[in-house]
Amino acid sequence: MTLELDDVPAEHRRAVRAALAAAGVSDGHLALELVGERRMRELNRAHRDCDEPTDVLSFPIDGPGPEPPGPRELGDVVICPARTADLSEAVVHGVLHLCGYDHETDEGEMLGLQAEVLKRLQASVADG
Numbered sequence: 001m002t003l004e005l006d007d008v009p010a011e012h013r014r015a016v017r018a019a020l021a022a023a024g025v026s027d028g029h030l031a032l033e034l035v036g037e038r039r040m041r042e043l044n045r046a047h048r049d050c051d052e053p054t055d056v057l058s059f060p061i062d063g064p065g066p067e068p069p070g071p072r073e074l075g076d077v078v079i080c081p082a083r084t085a086d087l088s089e090a091v092v093h094g095v096l097h098l099c100g101y102d103h104e105t106d107e108g109e110m111l112g113l114q115a116e117v118l119k120r121l122q123a124s125v126a127d128g
Contacts, residue, residue: 007031015091015121022117023099028062028072030098032079032091040080055084058097074098092117 003020005013012032020026035043040053047057060075077094084090092114101110 004029012091015088018117019092019095028074030074032077056090056094058094060098
């Protein structure tokens with residue numbers, strides 16, 4: 001199996017791959033969409049009962065359990081650029097949520113892993 005990232009804008013694929021690798025995910029499909037504040041507010045209201053825009057939402061599809069028939073569908077990440085100062089951070093954050101991490105219930109593992117991924121991404125950019 002391989003990663004299927006055709007539905008991820010090219011400029012964000014590096015961050016997606018880095019987050020997936022850090023989470024130990026090496027196959028599956030995911031989509032990433034950038035939206036405006038109005039659409040993000042609609043999604044946040046419909047899925048989290050919160051009537052305001054947010055920075056990133058993740059919608060996992062194939063969760064833990066038996067392997068699905070066919071390619072694994074990781075899910076969708078939706079980001080509102082107007083609500084985030086760092087798009088790479090939002091991408092990594094959203095992808096880690098798709099992989100089952102949850103900073104609201106863990107002991108800091110997700111945010112620690114997120115910081116490590118971002119540090120590696122920044123170092124690789126600095127190295128050229």
